[in-house]
Amino acid sequence: MERRYRQLLWAYPAGYRQARGGEIVGTYLDLAEPDRRWPSIFDAADVLAGGARERLRTAGAADLLPGVRLAAVFSFMTATALAGFWGTAEVVTTSASWGAPAFGPFATTGIVVWGCWLLAAVVHVIAPARWVRVVIGLALFLTAAVVPVAALFELPRPYLFVLVPQVTLGLLALAFPAQMARRHRLTPLAVASVAALIAVGILSGRSSWFYRFSYGAAFLPEAGAVLLLTAMLAAIVLSLRGDARGLWALLVLLTPIGLLGLYPLTENIAPVVGADYADFRVIIGTTAAIFLLGGTTLAAALAIRARSRTMANTQALPVDERCPNCGK
Known part of the structure; x- marks a missing residue:
């Protein structure tokens, strides 16, 4: 046990391991079962x-982690808002007269996925954070599992254009703060309810074919634009207070924001790479490029912060003091 805990301590910087490693390992060993x-x-x-x-x-x-938690709040609200919109659309759309594929009374198997995401919003109001993370984990599993299950049983499902950003938003949402005010805990459910009302107004009476097409062609880029504007506004307001959380949150959210625009991006990239349409390879390649670009941007920001800190420390050192022994 001690050896394995010390292997985990490689996550810490070398100096910190040497100074506090024994204390940390000893604490965990004292709390572990015999x-x-x-x-x-x-x-x-x-x-x-x-x-x-x-x-x-x-x-x-050090302010990156508070920024990640702020980004997680925005991600959770976006994920539940999309779930409220698409979950309602599963119900209010109808099958075409010439026989659109359906999943019982619903448009697609996505109703199971969106229902679980909406359940996470409800649990977020009434239960501790650990239970919310459990339900988010279940929603993530269902979001990924709907692809092979639908293929196996030949059932209609949401497109990858919407499943990929939903998974990314959900993974980031796992980092939301454990302690939140009650009015803040109600926000994801309230946003999902507003999105559901919007879906009723837009898609009520439409055919499920229109609904399935609109999965990728519309609404997701708009949701990405709203998320971007919200993150930018938070970054500006917090920066005016001397708080960098908003800037880090904006950098972290660049990846899910880019994925929300996956459909128009792939439609424009497909002709460039010689594809007739946005097939699986184009989608995967574009997704990888978005992740790479977002990760590179965040890594560059971290490198710039580390370099500026090093330069500040160097400038703070006394460079004109004389040696007390030789006088030089």
Whole structure:
């Protein structure tokens, strides 16, 4: 157990490991069950998270994690808003007279996915954070599993254009703060309710063919634009207060914002790469490029912050003091 905990301590910077490593390992060993031979998943996650926090603090980017939590709040609200819109659309759209594929009384198998995301919004109001993360994890599993299940049973499903950004938003939503005011906990459910009303006004009486087409062609880019404007506004307001959380949140959200525009991006990229339409390869390639660009932008911001911190520390050193021994 001690050896395995010390292996996990590599998440911490070397200096911190040397100074505090024994204390950290001893604390975890004291709290572990006598017959346990491996660190628990929660202990391992706690050690890795602590190492990430310390490395960010050393690099001068300790405010990145609060920024990630702020981005998680925006991501959760966006994910539940999309679930409210598409879940309502599953119900209010009707099959075409010439026989559009359907999933019972619903347009697609997406009703199961959206229902689980809406359940997460409800649990977020009435239950502790750990239960919300469990339901979000279940929603993420269903969002990914709907693709092979629909293919196996030849059922209609949401397009990849909407499933990929939903998964990304959900993964980021897992980092939402554990402690939130009640009015803030109500926000995702309220946003989902407003999105559901919008869906009723736009899609009520439409055919399920129109609904399935609109999965990629419309609404998602608009949702990405709203998320971008919200993140930019938060960054401006917080920056005026000397708080960098908003800027980090904006950088973290660039990837899901880009994925919300996946459909128009792939439609424009497909002719460039010689594809007749946005097929699976174009979608995967564009998704990878968005992840790479978003990760590179965030890494560059971290590098700039670390460099500026190093330069500030160097400038703070006394360079004109004389040696007390030789006088030079």
